[in-house]
Amino acid sequence: MYAAMCILSKNGGSMPIRLLMKEIEKSVELSAWEKEVLENTGNIRWQSNMHFTSVDYVRAGFLIKKKGTWTITPEGDEALKLGSEKMRDLAWQRYKAWYQSKEPTKEDPVSTPPEEEHDPIKENMIELETIEERAANGIREFLKNKNPYDFQDLVAALLKAMGYYIQSVAPKGKDGGIDIVAYVDPLGAQTPRIKVQVKHKPDTVTGAADVRALLGVLKAGDIALFVTSGTYSSDAKHAASGGDKFIRLIDGDEFIELWQEYYDKMTDDDKNMLPLKKIAFLGNNE
DSSP states (O other), X not given: OHHXXXXXXXXXXXXXXXXXXXXXXXXXXXXXXXXXXXXXXXXXXXHHHHHHHHHHHHHTTSEEEETTEEEEOXXXXXXXXXXXXXXHHHHHHHHHHHHHTSXXXXXXXXXXXXXXXXXXXXXXXXXXXXXXXXXXXXXXXXXHTSOHHHHHHHHHHHHHHTTOEEEEEOOSSSOOSOOEEEESSTXXXXXXXXXXXXXXXXXXXXXXXXXXXXXXXXXXTEEEEEEESSEEOHHHHHHHHSSSSOEEEEXXXXXXXXXXXXXXXXXXXXXXXXXXXXXXXXXXXX
C-alpha cells in the first residue's frame, strides 16, 4: 500500500487500479508466496491483500477509490512523510475509530472491528470493487478489438447521447487532425463549436505534443475535445490546462464511465455498437 501511495503521488495523484498494479510489480520485490493465486477466489494473493488493506486508507482519508481509479488525497500525501509502518498503523487506527463510531447492530452490538482478517465490511466492499473492475476490463477488451473508425463512431454516438449535434465525422483515409465536429444547436449557429480528435490507441500514453497540435487548429468560438482509448501523460494534462484555449481530455476509462452514464439516452443502433447489461447488487450506505 505504501508503494501504491508513493506511485500515485508521483504520477499526478490518480491512476486506474489496473495500471497501478503494473507499476507496483515493477517497484516492489514480490515473493513467490505473494504471487500465488488464491484457490477460493482466483485472485493473486498480494493484490487481494492490498485491496483489503486499502479500505483502512480510504477510511483514514488518505485515499479515494471511484470506479476502478485510485486517488491519493492531500492528507494521504502528507501521511507519506510518516513512512510505511507509521502510515499503515495510523490508517488502521482511523479505520477502527470509524468502525466504532457506527451505530450498533444486533449482529455487532459493540461495534468492535475484527482484527485484520475476515472483516465482513471489507470483504463486501472488495468483492463489489472486484466485480466492477472485471466488468470494466471486459468493456476495455471489447474496445481494444475495435478498429479506429469504430471507436470514432462510438465517440460520435456518445456526444449525441450527451445532447450535442454531430456536424461531421471524418471519413476513412488520411488523418486530418479533426475527426468529429459537433454543435450545441441543430443549425450550428451558436458557439462553441466542438472540434474532436479521436485516438484509438488503448495501450499508448498520449503525450503533450498531440495535445498542443490540437490546440493549434482551434479558432475563435471553438473548444477542443481529445478522446483516447488509452491514457494521457502528466505533461499532456498540463498542456491541456495551461493555455488560454479550452481543451478537454477524456481517456479510455472515463470514456467507459460516460458510455455507462449516457447509455439509456442512446438509440438502439448506437447501443449495439457497445452493448451493456446492467446488473444491480445490494449495496450499503457506508
